[in-house]
Amino acid sequence: MTTPTPLSGFPEWLPGQRIIEQQIVERIRRTFELHGFAPLETRAVEPLDQLLRQGETSKEVYVLRRLQADAEDPSDAGLGLHFDLTVPFARYVLEHAGKLQFPFRRYQIQPAWRGERPQEGRYREFTQADIDVVDRDDLPLHHDVEVVLAAADALAGLPVPPVRIRTNNRKVCEGFYRGLGIDDPAAALRAVDKLDKVGPDGGVRLLTETAGATEAQAKACLSLGEINAPDAAFVERVRALGVNDPLLDEGLAELTAVVEGVAAHVPDVVVADLSIARGLDYYTGTVFEIALPGFGLAIGGGGRYDNLASAGTDRYPGVGISIGVTRLLGVLFARDALTVSRPVPTCVLVAVPDEASRPGCDRVATALRRRGIATEVSPSAAKFGKQIRYADRRGIPYVWFPGAGDAGDEVKDIRSGDQMAADAATWSPPEADLHPVVAGSGG
């Protein structure tokens, strides 16, 4: 086969989709800055031992190797592409701690790589938009609220369906399991996280088989996982299960503060959902999952990690949240839920009557561009009908006809067919036509 085949998991969008992606990333970026997060970009590679620290052996890391590397030289095997933005950020904080002001707040919008088997919503190369707040020694709980509000604000500004941020707290689960006497809280967490997939019976089976729970304990875990509420009402329902543990109390208090703190500012966004587990690697308290109701997939997540980074006696707790830009776009594109008014930036196509007048056409284009109007000159002096069709195919809204001889220029709105006299030094399109417009189509 001579034509190349796509590489699964490495998405490449069409220009119209790329325009949508750029505008969405730009809006997220602006919102993050409105919330006072500083921009940051880290290198694509990290030392392997950094990527694999704290037992992250399950991560599918792409390893970097020089083609000319000496097979005997082990130093070349030391680099891998980062699989998220949190690990590089933790490394960055340690490396630059002396130059940063704490609490340090940053946003970071970059690709990450994972060598996993791709499927819908799972890519091997994907862009994430992260915000995190990190402090020395202690990080007040109100930052957990803050990052949710910033992410909710960013997502509310996008032409996408309303999101729901499901929130839990590790201490609630672990305290509950501990109070219950379960041997393997991590396994229990994993099992509970799968509830909506395997159902109650499957959940009990998983819990008894993998977490060493008795059937009664398993059922109690399921009961906990079934609890969700948009406000502090979940506390009573947890209490009603009759499990007592100091860690559980602490978790309930924190979760209440987060849920109420967010609800006080934005309604209908946050919901306490005690089935949320998220990754097991470093979250120690609050955990978030950004759901797109009706779309089945989480499009973001995050949480608090009391040991984001540490060096010697310095400890840096953090809390952050991540928007999965590529996944968000992927699920919305797949459902035709996003549209763009045109797949090119071009606002005006300057028609070319004949090649001899191309220099004049170029001057028209220059005049328009100088005033910020994206303009291209027709590639050929074909019949005007063809040139209009060239614009129509690309969604370019205006065709400019340079006047011949003493005649003045005219510009045609090819959507309405209206054509009028125009001067390249003064004419401007309506604001709405200046740039491609991205909109949700309710898909």
Place this chain on the structure above:
RNA sequence: GUGGCCGUAGCUCAGCAGGUAGAGCACCGGGUUGUGGUCCCGGAUGUCGCGGGUUCGAAUCCCGUCGGUCACCCCA
């Protein structure tokens, strides 16, 4: 890494009781002699994923391989 399904035109697919390819959409040209879209007429398009085998003959059957896709695992 494990398992299911699938690879035919740019796209969506048909063709598979073996007889060397077709439709729709898209594209190009013309009708419309320098102002598009509708309509009508005409046109081009493929190493049928790749390699091997069976056969007089393979898109079709068999084996292998590569790729895609879905699920598991895990997660944005």
